[in-house]
Amino acid sequence: MKSDIILAGVGGQGILSIAATIGMAAIENNLNLKQAEVHGMSQRGGAVQSHLRISDKEIASDLIPLGKADLIISVEPMESLRYVSYLSEEGWLVTNITPFINIPDYPETGELMNEIETFLHHIAINADEIARSVKSPRSSNMVMLGAASPFLDIPYDSLESGIKKIFGRKGEKIVQLNIEALKAGREFALEHKQATSPQKTPG
Amino acid sequence: MQKLLLLGDEALAQGAIDAGMSGIYAYPGTPSTEIMEYVQRSKVAAERNIHRQWSANEKTATEAALGMSYAGKRSMAAMKHVGLNVAADVFMNSAVTGVNGGMIVAVADDPSMHSSQNEQDSRYYGRFAMIPILEPSNQQEAYDMAYEGFELSEKYGLPVLIRITTRLSHSRSGVTTSPLKDQNKISYPADPIQFVLLPSNAKKRYQTLLVKQKANRDASAESKFNIYYDGDDKSLGIIACGIAYNYLMENFPEGKCPHPILKIGHYPMPFEKVKRFYESCEKILVLEEGYPMVEELLRGYLNKENKVSGRLNGVIPRSGELNPNIVATGLGKANGESFQIPDIVANRPPQLCAGCSHKDIYDALNETMKEFGEDQRVFSDIGCYTLGALPPFNSIHTCVDMGASITMAKGAADAGVRPSVAVIGDSTFTHSGMTALLDCVYENTPITVIISDNSTTAMTGGQTSEASGKLEEICTGLGVKPEHVRLLTPLPKYHDEMVKVLAEEMNYDGVSVVIPRRECIQTLSRSKKKQKMKEVTT
Numbered sequence: 044m045k046s047d048i049i050l051a052g053v054g055g056q057g058i059l060s061i062a063a064t065i066g067m068a069a070i071e072n073n074l075n076l077k078q079a080e081v082h083g084m085s086q087r088g089g090a091v092q093s094h095l096r097i098s099d100k101e102i103a104s105d106l107i108p109l110g111k112a113d114l115i116i117s118v119e120p121m122e123s124l125r126y127v128s129y130l131s132e133e134g135w136l137v138t139n140i141t142p143f144i145n146i147p148d149y150p151e152t153g154e155l156m157n158e159i160e161t162f163l164h165h166i167a168i169n170a171d172e173i174a175r176s177v178k179s180p181r182s183s184n185m186v187m188l189g190a191a192s193p194f195l196d197i198p199y200d201s202l203e204s205g206i207k208k209i210f211g212r213k214g215e216k217i218v219q220l221n222i223e224a225l226k227a228g229r230e231f232a233l234e235h236k237q238a239t240s241p242q243k244t245p246g
Numbered sequence: 247m248q249k250l251l252l253l254g255d256e257a258l259a260q261g262a263i264d265a266g267m268s269g270i271y272a273y274p275g276t277p278s279t280e281i282m283e284y285v286q287r288s289k290v291a292a293e294r295n296i297h298r299q300w301s302a303n304e305k306t307a308t309e310a311a312l313g314m315s316y317a318g319k320r321s322m323a324a325m326k327h328v329g330l331n332v333a334a335d336v337f338m339n340s341a342v343t344g345v346n347g348g349m350i351v352a353v354a355d356d357p358s359m360h361s362s363q364n365e366q367d368s369r370y371y372g373r374f375a376m377i378p379i380l381e382p383s384n385q386q387e388a389y390d391m392a393y394e395g396f397e398l399s400e401k402y403g404l405p406v407l408i409r410i411t412t413r414l415s416h417s418r419s420g421v422t423t424s425p426l427k428d429q430n431k432i433s434y435p436a437d438p439i440q441f442v443l444l445p446s447n448a449k450k451r452y453q454t455l456l457v458k459q460k461a462n463r464d465a466s467a468e469s470k471f472n473i474y475y476d477g478d479d480k481s482l483g484i485i486a487c488g489i490a491y492n493y494l495m496e497n498f499p500e501g502k503c504p505h506p507i508l509k510i511g512h513y514p515m516p517f518e519k520v521k522r523f524y525e526s527c528e529k530i531l532v533l534e535e536g537y538p539m540v541e542e543l544l545r546g547y548l549n550k551e552n553k554v555s556g557r558l559n560g561v562i563p564r565s566g567e568l569n570p571n572i573v574a575t576g577l578g579k580a581n582g583e584s585f586q587i588p589d590i591v592a593n594r595p596p597q598l599c600a601g602c603s604h605k606d607i608y609d610a611l612n613e614t615m616k617e618f619g620e621d622q623r624v625f626s627d628i629g630c631y632t633l634g635a636l637p638p639f640n641s642i643h644t645c646v647d648m649g650a651s652i653t654m655a656k657g658a659a660d661a662g663v664r665p666s667v668a669v670i671g672d673s674t675f676t677h678s679g680m681t682a683l684l685d686c687v688y689e690n691t692p693i694t695v696i697i698s699d700n701s702t703t704a705m706t707g708g709q710t711s712e713a714s715g716k717l718e719e720i721c722t723g724l725g726v727k728p729e730h731v732r733l734l735t736p737l738p739k740y741h742d743e744m745v746k747v748l749a750e751e752m753n754y755d756g757v758s759v760v761i762p763r764r765e766c767i768q769t770l771s772r773s774k775k776k777q778k779m780k781e782v783t784t
């Protein structure tokens with residue numbers, strides 16, 4: 044098995060806690076892992092991404108080749124599109140639809156959604172709203188991870204135990220809130236994936 | 247033996263701790279910062295009382311590491327590539343003095359300039375100094391090279407350079423550790439003048455360094471980090487340095503490359519191995535991060551045989567980091583189709599945070615400069631405040647090397663520019679702005695230096711800043727007149743006052759320092775959070 048995942052967002056949105064949770068889950072399943080993060084300059088409100096590779100075989104490159112990612116998980120809609128050149132033909136684009144607007148030329152929401160919808164394998168989810176609805180407004184990250192979970196080659200339970208390990212220090216309540224968010228995201232994705240339709244072809 | 251999930255930087259740090267390192271000295275800089283930060287967080291480092299404080303700059307860091315080595319203990323200096331420019335004097339000369347306790351200089355290069363002014367290749371420095379260079383291809387090797395690097399250093403009496411690049415620095419993977427070793431005891435170099443580089447002794451020491459070159463080559467010939475993998479198809483042989491090896495193997499998912507590969511992780515390159523490899527293959531492709539150093543060596547100046555490919559003949563792009571796709575193209579393999587990035591995706595460059603104090607000082611500076619006429623230029627430096635060069639501020643016009651703002655403004659003032667203004671951060675000021683200010687004081691140069699003091703080293707993640715709370719004393723101590731050291735609070739409500747003070751000092755015909763001081767909002771919110779956690783738990 045292998046999952047090659049691009050995590051995307053804006054510096055400060057906390058994509059690394061998604062990566063850390065998946066990482067914990069991968070270790071629990073004795074899988075190999077490589078995770079390239081972006082530190083430094085772009086963390087100041089710029090575009091950031093992380094390449095996360097999980098496999099039961101040895102992993103060579105820390106970076107995913109173009110056209111080979113199984114999954115893009117983005118906590119911001121425009122950022123999800125920045126990395127589509129990495130997505131494989133069968134891959135899934137899973138994105139939050141709440142925009143983070145800190146530049147003057149941010150595209151129109153309608154145009155953005157049209158572009159996202161050209162990818163038949165996509166899940167567009169209002170993670171911020173869902174996080175609020177489960178009374179965990181700061182866990183939109185975990186909503187996104189939940190929404191991506193059906194496409195990950197890792198047992199769902201391992202993600203929950205990953206959350207326990209990562210957030211355990213902060214107390215049982217925080218752990219529970221994050222797990223609720225994870226569940227809610229997963230439910231949404233399971234309802235909305237129409238996996239049968241063929242993906243558009245790259246090129 | 248333990249299995250840990252570590253960044254390349256962290257693996258290096260853990261390897262050094264386990265090898266019995268007694269102290270690490272560093273100045274922050276992406277992508278090297280996590281080496282020191284890992285040691286600072288390490289429980290074992292605390293238990294063993296390993297020195298782990300930041301230094302004022304890379305030169306002071308490397309000198310302190312050399313001092314610890316002089317005393318017989320194992321030490322490390324860590325920095326980003328341009329930091330080695332700052333430390334170059336001690337670095338070059340430490341090869342001539344040699345070391346006593348093992349010493350590693352760990353340098354992280356940033357090809358593609360993700361967070362840097364250039365993409366210089368530190369391997370050239372290693373060659374320049376004529377010392378062993380280790381270049382890991384993965385996290386495990388980063389660990390092993392630090393773990394074994396001290397022994398190498400002690401065996402040959404030379405500092406060892408470990409060169410790592412951004413992707414490995416900041417990529418996480420599993421690492422198996424080795425047994426924890428004891429620290430060295432204090433012991434002095436047997437020869438009391440070993441470190442006295444007076445010409446008479448320097449000449450001897452330099453001869454010693456030259457004689458050691460053979461041993462360096464022998465060590466690399468035997469090194470487990472230089473590996474030959476045979477392949478049937480000798481129409482092409484591939485030399486892969488450091489992390490380039492991973493990108494190469496990514497192109498052979500079954501783990502078997504049909505061509506012979508020489509994987510290089512220990513320089514100087516193993517001469518006989520390289521020679522045999524070169525002769526046994528029809529063509530050679532060199533894959534290396536950074537500059538075409540190995541490629542150039544193999545081609546020779548005249549490139550008579552014309553059998554080496556790489557960055558110099560365009561098979562690999564001349565600049566920028568490698569990746570699996572670039573390597574695929576270099577191998578003549580097709581990269582599959584990939585989805586087009588839609589045109590509506592706009593650039594999202596980094597920017598100053600909402601509520602950042604640098605913003606308020608730039609607003610005031612812009613208004614003040616307007617008073618002096620059209621097209622005013624401001625000299626600046628490196629840090630978060632460099633983002634003031636971009637819209638909407640467009641306030642500053644230079645960013646060259648740390649500390650250069652003050653000295654460049656001095657040169658411009660000497661050329662007749664009025665007002666001549668420098669903007670520098672607090673950490674950059676103590677890194678290398680203080681001597682620049684002393685030059686100005688010495689000549690009473692008409693210059694206004696704005697030290698935008700957010701009381702931290704923000705750009706690299708909020709490390710302590712050595713001058714915190716002491717900037718005024720440092721400036722007056724250097725000889726700036728106390729009445730021309732002006733403190734401001736950069737907040738929109740004090741805008742008019744800031745403009746007034748700036749204008750006054752710019753009209754003063756001598757050295758003045760303006761210090762707008764307000765804590766970085768990132769560190770502020772972090773310390774507030776910590777405070778809250780404490781209140782909840784106690």
Ligand SMILES: Cc1ncc(C[n+]2csc(CCOP(=O)(O)OP(=O)(O)O)c2C)c(N)n1
Pocket residue numbers: 273274275276304326328329332628629630631648670671672673674675700702703704705706711
């Ligand atoms: C020689 C050298 N060392 C380190 C760096 C990395 N670096 C760039 S900016 C910076 C910190 C600047 O801190 P400060 O001057 O306080 O400004 P702030 O980011 O806090 O605004 C560092 C360490 C560098 N570019 N060059």
